[in-house]
Amino acid sequence: MLSSATIAQSDSAATDLHQTTPTQFIDVNGAGYAYRVFGAASGIPLVMLQHFSGNMDNWDPAVTNGLAKYFRAVLFDNQGVGASGGETPATIEGMAQDAISFIRALGFKKVNVLGFSMGGFIAQQIALGEPDLIDKLILVGTGPKTAQGLADIVKPLEESAAMSPEEQKLFLFYSSTPTSRALGQESLARINKRTVNRDQDTRTTAIQAQLTAMLRWAQPDAEALNNLAQIRQPVLVVNGHHDIMVPTENSYTLFHHLPNATLSLYPDSGHGSFFQYPELFLREAIPFLEAQ
Secondary structure: OOOHHHHHHHHHOOHHHHHHHOOEEEEEEEEEEEEEEEEEOOOOOOOOHHOOOOOHHOOOOHHHHHOOOOEEEEEEOOOOOOOOHHHOOOHHHHHHHHHHHHHHHHOOEEEEEEEEOOHHHHHHHHHOOHHEEEEEEEEEEOOOOOOOOOHHHHHHHHHHHOOOOEEEEHHHOOOOOOOHHHHHHHHHHHHOOOOOOOOOOOOHHHHHHHHHHHHHHHHOOOOHHHHHHHOOEEEEEEEOOOOOEEEEEEEHHHHHHHHEEEEEEEEEOOOOHHHHHHHHHHHHHHHHHHOO
């Protein structure tokens, strides 16, 4: 297992592949998917599934570059999102099927998946629908189907609608404390650094479809929690101590119902906990993914 010092030294020396890797496109069933692949040439690829309304350039480079030092990182825009064509499904199940089609089109037989927020919903659905495709899962700031409080996600979105883009992200992703906000601003500066070949903003129609999909995912389902027992792969569940988007209680629920899960909660943080504490996240995620 890698030591914290080894990871820290390696991350500091890593090339900023997040900023320099060009966007590629692949046609899958008539839809052009935008994607970027960078990092280690061998091993199980790490496919990263983004949050509601996010695109490839909404990942924090401190996280993606740190992971790419050890793994082949695969960022992509699902159908209708960012620079990808096609129409965004209005269900998580539809998004999961599109993601599976993209992964298969790249020729991957086995992948690890990091799902953030809505991406975590998609990751769970992929694991349920195509279990042989998944080796390990990392679920950040997310919850199970019927997630507690998810049906109220419109409230923080409406509350932040009149804020500037930076203030909106600080409100939704971080705690209100000066420390959390300052670390959030540092993350946003990293996220906004790329200016060449930057991904397209997600279209309003896609955002509307994603919101519909999340609200459907939040609806009662008597079998939802029982279905989690079918996900036998190792899972690392990560969240902040107070997530106002997908309440932190849902991370406990995932931990309780997934048979092979580890739970890690970060202090003084919210929905974007792993962007606030990228070094802490890498110290946990890298050994988790490398473990046999």
